[in-house]
Amino acid sequence: MKNILITGGAGFIGSHVVRLFLNSYPNYNIINLDLLTYAGNLENLKDIQNYDNYTFIKEDICNLDLMKTIFEKHQIDGVIHLAAESHVDRSILDPFSFAKTNIIGTLSLLQAAKEFWKDDFKNKLFYHVSTDEVYGTLSDSGYFTEKTSYDPHSPYSASKASSDHFVRSFYDTYGLPITISNCSNNYGSHQFPEKLIPLFINNICNNKKLPVYGEGNNVRDWLFVEDHAKAIDVIFHKGRIGETYNIGGFNEWKNIDLIKLIIKTVDKHLGRSEGTSNELITYVKDRAGHDYRYAIDSSKLNSELGWKPSLQFEEGIEKTVTWYLENKAWVENITSGSYQEYYAEMYEK
Numbered sequence: 001m002k003n004i005l006i007t008g009g010a011g012f013i014g015s016h017v018v019r020l021f022l023n024s025y026p027n028y029n030i031i032n033l034d035l036l037t038y039a040g041n042l043e044n045l046k047d048i049q050n051y052d053n054y055t056f057i058k059e060d061i062c063n064l065d066l067m068k069t070i071f072e073k074h075q076i077d078g079v080i081h082l083a084a085e086s087h088v089d090r091s092i093l094d095p096f097s098f099a100k101t102n103i104i105g106t107l108s109l110l111q112a113a114k115e116f117w118k119d120d121f122k123n124k125l126f127y128h129v130s131t132d133e134v135y136g137t138l139s140d141s142g143y144f145t146e147k148t149s150y151d152p153h154s155p156y157s158a159s160k161a162s163s164d165h166f167v168r169s170f171y172d173t174y175g176l177p178i179t180i181s182n183c184s185n186n187y188g189s190h191q192f193p194e195k196l197i198p199l200f201i202n203n204i205c206n207n208k209k210l211p212v213y214g215e216g217n218n219v220r221d222w223l224f225v226e227d228h229a230k231a232i233d234v235i236f237h238k239g240r241i242g243e244t245y246n247i248g249g250f251n252e253w254k255n256i257d258l259i260k261l262i263i264k265t266v267d268k269h270l271g272r273s274e275g276t277s278n279e280l281i282t283y284v285k286d287r288a289g290h291d292y293r294y295a296i297d298s299s300k301l302n303s304e305l306g307w308k309p310s311l312q313f314e315e316g317i318e319k320t321v322t323w324y325l326e327n328k329a330w331v332e333n334i335t336s337g338s339y340q341e342y343y344a345e346m347y348e349k
């Protein structure tokens with residue numbers, strides 16, 4: 001494969017994938033297609049924007065005719081599909097935009113790939129990036145495996161589950177070569193500060209309240225975003241066609257414990273005495289339909305393809321906090337304007 005279409009490449013995970021592929025595979029042409037919604041930001045890719053083998057296209061994945069044109073024009077033979085509406089809280093406020101982008105958008109790309117590849121699927125691949133949230137929620141024990149039944153609870157996870165089903169249906173029905181991965185919570189640089197970790201780092205810096213949903217007992221399994229990008233690389237190149245791979249760090253944290261670790265790390269960097277910002281913790285109404293626990297069993301990916309996470313969590317959090325403190329202008333740029341309206345709607349009503 002040579003001409004690789006990466007969708008959502010201006011977002012959090014997508015920008016790490018674009019960078020990794022450009023730096024690892026100088027022989028590939030990387031076409032980054034992104035609508036630049038509030039979550040997409042070309043500043044994430046400033047360091048690579050002038051590479052000769054990089055093309056950026058601002059377009060909507062829901063536009064089927066345009067997707068067909070892009071496949072034809074760029075002779076696409078591989079797709080890594082990350083573009084999505086990705087934030088659970090926003091899906092509760094506006095489920096329709098999630099259905100449109102995540103379901104219709106994915107379907108448009110599948111159809112464009114199928115028509116352009118015209119049933120000659122040799123050396124072609126449609127790789128769909130999905131989430132562990134499709135599996136629903138766990139009690140205090142057990143893990144999501146690739147065989148766990150789908151049981152989504154939020155409009156976001158329902159739309160991702162639907163997109164996964166469409167991807168598999170194109171494999172079963174038309175033989176389109178696909179792979180799917182389902183990953184746990186990512187953290188790291190360039191994440192939009194609506195998600196827990198960057199939101200709380202930013203709020204601690206600005207002495208703003210830290211809104212903890214419910215009692216803070218929900219559990220998430222955290223993975224450093226660059227490790228996710230490496231897993232995507234391995235699955236894209238070595239994964240078996242038609243297979244699903246779970247990606248996770250075997251790194252579970254109860255929200256309140258994670259929040260205290262973030263507070264400790266940020267306070268240290270700001271020269272505040274340990275625990276100063278604990279007073280910002282504010283317990284608020286729980287998220288509707290809040291899944292209790294996610295925990296991924298990624299042993300298939302490890303045993304088949306040799307991938308494992310590279311970073312210890314404390315080290316990853318240290319790197320992440322450092323990045324946010326050194327890139328205040330990035331945060332300020334994206335938290336001006338419509339971010340303020342979203343913040344008021346979510347947290348100040």
Ligand code: NAD
Pocket residue numbers: 007008009010011012013014033034035036037038039040041059060061062081082083084085086087101105129130131132160182183184185186187192
């Ligand atoms: P993000 O919200 O940071 O980025 C999404 C990108 O998609 C943005 O650049 C946005 O502009 C683009 N986009 C949105 N709608 C579009 C459209 N109609 N056409 C073209 N581009 C569009 O999301 P993220 O956190 O980087 O997640 C990327 C993918 O990984 C998503 O599919 C998400 O479901 C999945 N995922 C995320 C996580 C996580 O923890 N963040 C974990 C597992 C899986």
Ligand code: DAU
Pocket residue numbers: 086087088089130131132133183184185186194195196197199211212213214218219220255287294
């Ligand atoms: O599991 C993978 C998923 O992880 C991805 O598919 C999603 O795209 C990504 O957004 C993420 O979903 P979560 O809902 O788990 O992430 P979020 O950062 O929104 O929340 C993490 C936990 O923190 C969750 O239990 C809710 C809680 N939370 C979140 C926010 C934003 C709070 O307590 N307060 C908050 O203000």
